[in-house]
Amino acid sequence: MYMLLAGVLIVMVLVCGCGQKGQDGGEATPLQTTGAAEDATGQTTQGDGGPPVIEGISQEDLDALGEDLEALEFEDLGGLPDR
Amino acid sequence: MNTMIFRIITGLLVLCLCISAASALTATDAKQDWLDAKQRSLDAQVAHKEAKIDWAADKTDDNNRKVIDTGKDALHAALDEAEAWLVWKQREVEENPSLPADLRASIEDDVDANLAKIDALRDEVDAIETRVDLGITFLRMVGEYLELLTYVARNSGFVWAHVAETYADTADAYEAKLRSAAEAMPDNAAIVERLDHARDEIDSARENIDNARERYGQVVLPGTPLIQFSSGNDYLRIARGDLLSAHRSMNQAYALMVAQG
Numbered sequence: 001m002y003m004l005l006a007g008v009l010i011v012m013v014l015v016c017g018c019g020q021k022g023q024d025g026g027e028a029t030p031l032q033t034t035g036a037a038e039d040a041t042g043q044t045t046q047g048d049g050g051p052p053v054i055e056g057i058s059q060e061d062l063d064a065l066g067e068d069l070e071a072l073e074f075e076d077l078g079g080l081p082d083r
Numbered sequence: 084m085n086t087m088i089f090r091i092i093t094g095l096l097v098l099c100l101c102i103s104a105a106s107a108l109t110a111t112d113a114k115q116d117w118l119d120a121k122q123r124s125l126d127a128q129v130a131h132k133e134a135k136i137d138w139a140a141d142k143t144d145d146n147n148r149k150v151i152d153t154g155k156d157a158l159h160a161a162l163d164e165a166e167a168w169l170v171w172k173q174r175e176v177e178e179n180p181s182l183p184a185d186l187r188a189s190i191e192d193d194v195d196a197n198l199a200k201i202d203a204l205r206d207e208v209d210a211i212e213t214r215v216d217l218g219i220t221f222l223r224m225v226g227e228y229l230e231l232l233t234y235v236a237r238n239s240g241f242v243w244a245h246v247a248e249t250y251a252d253t254a255d256a257y258e259a260k261l262r263s264a265a266e267a268m269p270d271n272a273a274i275v276e277r278l279d280h281a282r283d284e285i286d287s288a289r290e291n292i293d294n295a296r297e298r299y300g301q302v303v304l305p306g307t308p309l310i311q312f313s314s315g316n317d318y319l320r321i322a323r324g325d326l327l328s329a330h331r332s333m334n335q336a337y338a339l340m341v342a343q344g
Contacts, residue, residue, distance in 0.1 A: 054340055056260040062337060065253055066330050072250070072323045074243055074316035075118075077168060077232060077309055 110178045113171035120160070120167040127153070127160035147214065154217045158208045158224060165231050166201050169194045172235050175242070182242055190238045197231045204228075233308040240299030240315045247292050247322050254285050254329050261336050268343055277336035281329040288325035294318040 108116075131153040138146040173194045176187045204227060211217050258281050265274040298315035302308040 054261065054264045054337065057257055057264075057337070059337065059341075061257065062330065062334055065250065065257065066327070066334070069250060069323060069326050069330060072247065072319075074319045074323075076313040076316055077164075077236065 108170070108174060110171060110174040113167070113174040117164065117167035117171045120164040124157070124160040124164040127157040131157040151211065151214060151217055154221070155208055155211050158211075158221065159205065161224075161228065162201055162204055162208070165228065166198060168232070169198055169201075169235060172239050175239075179242075183245065186238050186242055186245070190235055190242070193235045193238070197235065200227070200231060204231075229304060229308060233302060233304050236308060236312045237299055237302035240302060240312055241296065243319055244292050244296045244299065244315075247288070247295070247319055247326075250326055251285060251288050251292060251322070254281070254288075254326055254333070257333055258282055258285060258329070261333055261340070265336065265340060268340065270343065274336045274339045277332045277339065281332035281336070284325045284329035284332065288322040288329065291318045291322035291325060295322065 134149040134153040295315040295318035301311040
């Protein structure tokens with residue numbers, strides 16, 4: 001019976017460890033994202049891998065910046081009730 | 084004996100599941116929890132105001148009791164909101180390793196210390212029995228509530244300013260690349276005009292980010308930290324609008340450049 005208890009404790013440690021791992025290594029909120037891929041020379045290419053339309057920047061880069069900006073929010077705190 | 088061990092195992096498993104679920108909470112979930120708690124706090128404040136109006140109109144024991152009960156509910160809801168906000172801030176820094184190390188460490192330390200204080204404040208609210216208790220507890224909580232939030236709010240504001248600045252840097256870099264390409268084009272007046280507009284908007288965004296930083300620097304005690312925090316947020320909202328406007332202009336410039344081929 002004590003072995004069973006010990007087994008359960010080990011499982012608990014593993015499960016909690018997985019939960020923590022999921023938090024550390026899981027979904028991250030990127031602060032800065034760019035939707036475009038960069039080639040080895042740092043030039044930005046279009047999504048289909050074609051040549052850059054304008055050197056160093058693509059429509060995907062601009063779209064990604066627009067999405068990041070749209071997602072920005074700066075919320076106030078609620079505060080205490082009036083007495 | 085077997086029954087006792089079975090109960091211990093069951094209890095431990097439940098505890099394990101709770102810990103696992105709590106640690107899996109993402110910043111997005113935590114933010115939604117805070118927004119829900121904020122709404123519940125506003126609702127509780129409305130209920131408390133209505134109870135006070137009822138009592139003013141008809142000073143019965145029942146109405147007096149309602150004022151006390153709704154006051155306690157409102158204070159508890161405010162603490163729930165503060166707790167949910169602190170947990171969100173905690174998750175936010177945990178999920179963003181690119182934040183400046185001093186800001187991360189400061190927020191993590193403050194959140195841990197302040198979450199521990201909230202339970203003590205809940206006990207104070209639970210102990211309220213009379214209108215006098217309610218008034219005294221409320222007055223004491225004003226200071227303690229602000230202490231809970233002030234320094235995390237201050238650093239959270241600096242984090243937001245840092246994030247906004249990284250986007251301003253990106254916009255800056257894109258504008259420079261577009262301008263460089265435009266200068267090599269023969270008929271570039273309309274393009275340069277759009278880029279000039281984008282440049283002005285990016286400069287304005289940087290000014291507003293600086294203003295926001297200055298306001299967040301004033302999120303201190305004694306003072307009016309939540310008002311300063313809100314004012315800093317206003318500046319960042321304007322900066323966001325500036326950057327979106329710059330983005331539109333760069334999109335237009337890009338389209339014109341592509342059209343010229």
